[in-house]
Amino acid sequence: MRLVPFLIAAIITTGLVIVLNTQLKTGKSKTPKLGYFLSPQYGFWKNAEPANVDFNQDIKMPGITNQVDVYFDERLVPHVYAENDNDAYFIQGYIHAKFRLWQMEFQTHIAAGRLSEIVGEDKVATDKYFRRLGMVYAAENSLKVLDANPETKAACDAYTAGVNAYIKSLKPEQIPFEYKLLDYKPEPWTNLKTALFLKFMSWDLAGKAEDLTYTNAKTYFGYDDYLKLFPITQDSLDPIIPKGTVYEKPEITVKTPTTLDSLYFDRKDTLTNIPPIKPNKNNGSNNWAVAGSKTKSGKPILCNDPHLGLNLPSLWFEMQITTPTYSSYGVTFPGTPAIVIGFNDSCAWGVTNAGRDVKDFYEMKFRDSTMQEYYFNNTWHKAETRTEIIKVKGKPDVEEKIAMTFLGPVMFDKSYPSDISKNACIAVRWKAHDASNELQTFYKLNRMKNYLDYVDAISTFQCPGQNFVFASTNGDIAIRQQGAFVAKWKQQGDFLMPGTDSAYLWQGIISPKENPQMVNPERGFVSSANQQATDATYPYYLGRANLFPPYRGLIINRKLAAMNNITPEDMQHLQTDNYNVFAEICKPVLLKYIDHSKLNDTEKKYLQMFSTWNLRNDINEKGATVFKVWWDSVEVATYADEYAKATVKLPWPDESTLIDKLISDSSNYKFIDNINTPDKKETITDVVTLAFKNAAKTLQDLEQKNKLEWVKYKDTRVQHLLQIPALSNLHLPIGGGVHIINATSENHGPSWRMVVHLTNKIEAYGVYPGGQSGNPGSKYYNNFIDYWAAGKYYSIIFVNKHDVRKDERMKWHTVFVNG
Amino acid sequence: MKFLTAIFLTALLSFAIGLFTVLPWYSFVFCALLVAVAIHQKPFKAFLAGFIALFLLWCILALITDNANEHLLSKKVAEILPLNGNYILLIILTGFVGGLLGGMSALTGSFLRKIK
Numbered sequence: 001m002r003l004v005p006f007l008i009a010a011i012i013t014t015g016l017v018i019v020l021n022t023q024l025k026t027g028k029s030k031t032p033k034l035g036y037f038l039s040p041q042y043g044f045w046k047n048a049e050p051a052n053v054d055f056n057q058d059i060k061m062p063g064i065t066n067q068v069d070v071y072f073d074e075r076l077v078p079h080v081y082a083e084n085d086n087d088a089y090f091i092q093g094y095i096h097a098k099f100r101l102w103q104m105e106f107q108t109h110i111a112a113g114r115l116s117e118i119v120g121e122d123k124v125a126t127d128k129y130f131r132r133l134g135m136v137y138a139a140e141n142s143l144k145v146l147d148a149n150p151e152t153k154a155a156c157d158a159y160t161a162g163v164n165a166y167i168k169s170l171k172p173e174q175i176p177f178e179y180k181l182l183d184y185k186p187e188p189w190t191n192l193k194t195a196l197f198l199k200f201m202s203w204d205l206a207g208k209a210e211d212l213t214y215t216n217a218k219t220y221f222g223y224d225d226y227l228k229l230f231p232i233t234q235d236s237l238d239p240i241i242p243k244g245t246v247y248e249k250p251e252i253t254v255k256t257p258t259t260l261d262s263l264y265f266d267r268k269d270t271l272t273n274i275p276p277i278k279p280n281k282n283n284g285s286n287n288w289a290v291a292g293s294k295t296k297s298g299k300p301i302l303c304n305d306p307h308l309g310l311n312l313p314s315l316w317f318e319m320q321i322t323t324p325t326y327s328s329y330g331v332t333f334p335g336t337p338a339i340v341i342g343f344n345d346s347c348a349w350g351v352t353n354a355g356r357d358v359k360d361f362y363e364m365k366f367r368d369s370t371m372q373e374y375y376f377n378n379t380w381h382k383a384e385t386r387t388e389i390i391k392v393k394g395k396p397d398v399e400e401k402i403a404m405t406f407l408g409p410v411m412f413d414k415s416y417p418s419d420i421s422k423n424a425c426i427a428v429r430w431k432a433h434d435a436s437n438e439l440q441t442f443y444k445l446n447r448m449k450n451y452l453d454y455v456d457a458i459s460t461f462q463c464p465g466q467n468f469v470f471a472s473t474n475g476d477i478a479i480r481q482q483g484a485f486v487a488k489w490k491q492q493g494d495f496l497m498p499g500t501d502s503a504y505l506w507q508g509i510i511s512p513k514e515n516p517q518m519v520n521p522e523r524g525f526v527s528s529a530n531q532q533a534t535d536a537t538y539p540y541y542l543g544r545a546n547l548f549p550p551y552r553g554l555i556i557n558r559k560l561a562a563m564n565n566i567t568p569e570d571m572q573h574l575q576t577d578n579y580n581v582f583a584e585i586c587k588p589v590l591l592k593y594i595d596h597s598k599l600n601d602t603e604k605k606y607l608q609m610f611s612t613w614n615l616r617n618d619i620n621e622k623g624a625t626v627f628k629v630w631w632d633s634v635e636v637a638t639y640a641d642e643y644a645k646a647t648v649k650l651p652w653p654d655e656s657t658l659i660d661k662l663i664s665d666s667s668n669y670k671f672i673d674n675i676n677t678p679d680k681k682e683t684i685t686d687v688v689t690l691a692f693k694n695a696a697k698t699l700q701d702l703e704q705k706n707k708l709e710w711v712k713y714k715d716t717r718v719q720h721l722l723q724i725p726a727l728s729n730l731h732l733p734i735g736g737g738v739h740i741i742n743a744t745s746e747n748h749g750p751s752w753r754m755v756v757h758l759t760n761k762i763e764a765y766g767v768y769p770g771g772q773s774g775n776p777g778s779k780y781y782n783n784f785i786d787y788w789a790a791g792k793y794y795s796i797i798f799v800n801k802h803d804v805r806k807d808e809r810m811k812w813h814t815v816f817v818n819g
Numbered sequence: 820m821k822f823l824t825a826i827f828l829t830a831l832l833s834f835a836i837g838l839f840t841v842l843p844w845y846s847f848v849f850c851a852l853l854v855a856v857a858i859h860q861k862p863f864k865a866f867l868a869g870f871i872a873l874f875l876l877w878c879i880l881a882l883i884t885d886n887a888n889e890h891l892l893s894k895k896v897a898e899i900l901p902l903n904g905n906y907i908l909l910i911i912l913t914g915f916v917g918g919l920l921g922g923m924s925a926l927t928g929s930f931l932r933k934i935k
Contacts, residue, residue, distance in 0.1 A: 005862070006930035013923040017845045020916060035845060035920065038913045040880035041837035042844040044896055045913070048888035173840045177892075181899075726898035777892030 055812035060819035093162025100334035111200035163189035197335035206464035250539035257503035285352035288527035304350025314770025354465035358431035362499030436462035467528035480517035576791035619711035765793035829872035855928025869925025874918030
């Protein structure tokens with residue numbers, strides 16, 4: 001009977017292997033395959049990069065034609081010296097993959113609606129949303145024009161080949177950490193993935209879908225009250241193009257539909273299907289350029305800090321690309337060839353988000369539930385059907401059938417309802433769906449030599465619309481809001497529109513030369529901070545005011561106007577400035593209306609903190625926390641009674657709306673009155689005082705937890721894309737916040753800070769909250785974060801091929817040779 | 820002597836087969852099993868030899884990697900797993916998982932030898 005112990009042992013051993021080779025469920029998530037993950041020859045230990053890692057290497061690479069030299073400086077920034085464009089982009093792809101492969105693929109998986117494939121059924125809702133929004137459809141359209149242009153096609157082909165050369169060189173144990181954690185493998189890169197990544201940025205920056213919630217608000221409050229909550233103008237606006245600028249007569253005369261009141265403003269729609277994932281509402285940025293007349297050196301200085309989600313691995317990867325025809329330095333998107341924000345030998349450029357509304361929703365009328373024909377301008381039109389298959393890890397596939405109209409995909413229908421009460425079919429018309437070649441703009445910006453090249457480079461840029469700032473060594477500065485913007489009648493597309501009548505369609509795209517722009521202005525600077533581009537005299541409708549926070553623009557313009565003899569160091573101080581101009585506007589109003597006689601001693605203590613506060617959101621300021629908590633409480637005291645009874649999701653009014661009303665319309669702003677106290681008509685004093693008393697309770701609570709300092713209250717973090725705390729940097733010592741130039745909020749803020757001094761030999765500074773390596777096991781994973789939080793900058797190394805050989809700041813040299 | 824030889828051989832072969840990472844990560848179980856068949860020992864001793872061989876192999880490999888890495892990754896993984904960020908525990912856990920499989924397959928090998 002010796003067989004029995006053998007069998008028992010064999011079964012237990014096999015069982016152990018199976019268990020250790022399975023992802024086990026723990027709560028909502030799954031463990032990695034523990035045996036595999038822990039194995040020192042296969043698992044995560046292989047990603048533990050030696051601290052003294054050596055990147056000196058000679059690599060034989062069949063895909064390149066000449067030798068390519070890559071020098072890494074001590075921050076692991078690669079400086080690529082290639083003999084031609086193709087080799088340069090091939091090596092860019094290779095290097096992106098070497099340091100950021102998992103992130104590149106993960107981000108394009110989000111865009112393509114493929115998260116369920118790697119994470120499981122938890123993500124089906126997100127995937128459905130992106131599929132139905134038409135992200136893949138949009139990327140396919142853009143790929144066609146990308147391929148039709150020989151320059152961008154060659155760049156993408158070379159880039160893709162470089163990524164794939166790296167993937168092919170990977171041994172199984174060398175795949176990035178996160179693949180092992182989630183248990184899947186990298187797949188080949190394609191040009192479509194590059195297009196998907198660019199569409200992901202379009203979604204992040206021009207994908208706001210608040211039209212649906214605003215439609216709800218219009219229905220719930222009625223159009224008149226809606227306008228009191230969501231006005232079209234802001235009192236404190238200082239636009240990108242100064243007030244008083246004279247605009248020419250518009251090329252497109254927009255015809256307002258005659259049925260507007262009955263078919264648009266008076267429609268009673270409520271929509272309940274609110275997207276599971278939304279672009280961050282604070283996505284924005286600062287950029288500016290000052291002319292030589294205002295600088296100490298007499299040469300321009302250009303600055304840019306794009307505010308985006310703060311993630312690890314960082315969205316950005318810093319590098320230099322040099323060929324015999326050009327040399328450019330800046331930050332790149334892993335997943336995309338070329339440099340996105342940066343400078344070259346003679347020019348610098350930067351971007352902020354234009355934020356204009358290029359995504360509208362139309363209610364379509366279909367003949368029947370098969371959704372094959374829809375009614376438009378009194379005739380029936382055929383609809384195509386697009387089938388999207390969502391693969392789900394460990395579960396059967398999910399199939400989405402999407403009717404395609406000439407306007408765009410029917411995002412909502414009975415299988416993906418927008419509304420509980422009826423099966424409305426709602427199509428989305430989004431500029432990002434249209435074929436466009438944004439890469440071409442970056443390709444040309446990298447190589448531009450002067451202002452005219454800049455204009456040529458950006459004039460084809462369509463979506464997401466950006467404020468492109470420019471400065472050159474020959475002294476020019478400029479800014480232009482560029483994108484394919486829709487010529488709209490006032491409030492067109494702010495709400496759901498009827499999709500049966502051509503009167504409601506987009507009537508044209510504003511020509512690039514009519515876009516708001518400025519070159520070498522008298523005042524000696526140009527700037528943008530996502531505020532509305534112009535005043536109301538601009539001949540086209542710019543969109544709802546709530547798309548454009550006014551305060552950063554206000555303070556930047558004020559400071560720049562006052563500054564002279566500017567140095568790069570001054571610009572660094574300005575980019576990291578924590579002055580709260582919104583609080584400056586609110587403080588006198590709040591102090592005017594607070595009723596001291598109703599406050600107890602504790603409350604008076606907090607009021608004292610506020611009234612003596614220096615209006616700076618520096619890390620140790622307690623007054624900043626008091627202000628934030630109090631202001632939020634004022635908003636609640638003003639609006640919560642009206643909002644309480646709503647059963648559908650409604651947007652919340654902007655800070656600017658309430659403060660503008662408190663200042664200008666103080667006696668009769670309807671929402672001040674608490675509708676739950678019919679016998680009493682509340683005054684602003686009642687609201688502000690009550691709000692303060694409520695805030696004081698929160699503040700007391702915070703104080704007990706020792707969280708009254710602004711830095712502790714705000715609690716900034718840079719978070720891993722999988723939101724795993726162990727892979728994130730938490731509790732960062734950094735001030736700033738929303739409406740502040742240093743726009744660092746909880747997990748969002750300046751994702752790259754750049755200052756470029758356009759002296760004959762460019763002098764530049766930069767920093768981003770991350771590190772060049774995407775590997776959590778590398779010491780280069782997050783090594784910039786503390787520096788960034790402290791408001792410090794790295795001096796950028798930008799040298800030519802001749803000088804780099806003897807540059808002692810270069811730490812490693814990788815040589816790629818054909819072979 | 821047999822005992823030490825078994826440990827040494829099991830560790831050596833397991834390490835060698837682990838260099839061929841196209842094979843599954845658990846391929847070493849066959850090495851542990853083979854060694855236990857080839858070097859006959861009592862079941863408990865066989866188990867112990869297999870356990871110690873893989874425990875030491877995995878711990879030492881992990882230790883070397885971890886030292887060069889200055890515990891950067893091990894501390895993070897020890898939070899995810901969760902071991903309270905204790906990287907020493909993580910190295911021991913690594914060794915234990917390897918050791919358990921090594922021991923069990925050696926035990927199986929030892930019983931297999933008895934059948935013959």
